[in-house]
Amino acid sequence: MDRRFFLAASLGSLALPALVRAQEVSQRTRWKVRASEGFDALAFLGPLAGRELYLKYYQNDAEAFAPRLSEPLRADIKALWQEAEDSGFGLLGPGLSVFFSGNDDSSMAALIESAAAPEARLLASYRGSDKWDEKDWRWFLGVAPRLKMIFEAMQGAGFAAFRAERIGDLDRRIVQLQSDLGAYDVIHWHEKLTGRTFDPEIEVVLLQFCKPHGISVQGQTFLQAADWNTPITVRVAAHEMLHPPVPMDGAAAIAALAVLARDPLIPRIVREHDPQWGYTTLEGLLNEDMAQALDQLISEALGVGRNPADRWRKADDGIHVLAGAIYGMLRDDHWIDTGGSIEDWLAAAVKAGRFAPPRLHAVAARVLERPIDALWPLPA
Structure with missing residues (x-):
């Protein structure tokens, strides 16, 4: 699986004034901004696995939450992450987000229900998406019981409250970003530069624990850090909606x-x-x-x-x-x-x-x- 994740390290510089083109109020693009406890739980698997890429941002969070989980469970999170990479599935947390985006992602309870019955709750949506990969699905089915145990343990350890303590006034951030994005007609440029037709709605899901990734999941939905600014959000949307830019089997x-x-x-x-x-x-x-x-x-x-x-x-x-x-x-x-x-x-x-x-x-x-x-x- 070749996941396409935008990294924050590549998102941070200034605009190019000489290339700025006058923009009118968006005519094609409709923006939807929300949050997700479930996606944040999947993202937090990276810090819990002890991966350096994520501890740069979340080491204190991982050190605060990990002791609430048993040592065998923490070891299994690390093992799963390595197995995902070794099998070709890719980065565990971002990759799982693609599967679970096919159903309710609002809570830990929703993740547990999906992991308990993936073929009933996730398969149809995933198979019908442009992310479908039979090998990845088979791998996921094999680890779903272990994931269910991990999610149940995180739920029992109070992940929802732990996240709420750290995420701040997310509702205000959602309202502000929703307003700011209205000036950017990303879909117009997607259609012009690819020759394809896109759905006008782009859904942005703001997370606490997903740095350094911006993650494209099923449909025209992507995940990003809640504190990334509007230009970064526009750039991530401009990127993630393009996959694949052409049919890769064409x-x-x-x-x-x-x-x-x-x-x-x-x-x-x-x-x-x-x-x-x-x-x-x-x-x-x-x-x-x-x-x-x-x-x-x-x-x-x-x-x-x-x-x-x-x-x-x-x-x-x-x-x-x-x-x-x-x-x-x-x-x-x-x-x-x-x-x-x-x-x-x-x-x-x-x-x-x-x-x-x-x-x-x-x-x-x-x-x-x-x-x-x-x-x-x-x-x-």
Whole structure:
């Protein structure tokens, strides 16, 4: 499973004033903002598993709550997390959020009910979504009884009250963000730059424990930290709604992957980068990096973009060389002005030889402001 998680490390810089385009009040996009105890419980599995990626943000919280759970249960959370990575499922908490987004996610009790009867409560929605993966589902079914025991223990240890103590005045934050987002017509740009039709509603779920991730789940719903500001929320929405940017089993993607497989650099990035960032298959990296290239254009159009060279240097140890190259090609083609079918664009670019290593690397080097012979890894 190649999960697409936006990381906070890549979200924080300023907009590009020269690229800001005048925005009218949103005509296409309808925003819905809410919270979720259930998704927060899934997110908190990362800190409880002792993963460094999450303890950077939640070490004090983990140290306060973990002693309420038995030692065997804490050990099983750590074991499950490692098993998820080893099996190819990916990061446990974010990955589980995709499954449980198919049913009630409002409480620990709802998670327990779904884990007790996943085929009755979760399968139909998951199978009908664009996230469906039979291998992942089989793995999930095998661990569902263990998850139910973990959720029951967290419920018995008072997770709901523990979360409520830390989350502050979330209702006020929801109202404010809902109001602020009304100025950003993200769906208009999605449709223009992909040639596809999107549902006008984007649902944003604010969480206490999900840093550093922004997580795309079923439908046009994504999860993010409650204290991320409006520009970050817009950028996450611009990104997460794009997956997949083209059908990954379609002719255009297959042709691109065939060329990229012969590239001396891109497959090496897939093989050798730190697996905590995800994108451990070539298909997963193409999916992610096309989405990042498009979301960069959308963010710039909405006035919340970042300098692309800075963005892709700071994100995921600089692995998104392909994103920089695709973005550069789209800029060269004035895609923000013309728009159209991104799948047709990809097919034409591959056919014209623009994905051949010398041309691809040259565009990436220009955008990323790196030497063409030292695109990755970044210097220490």
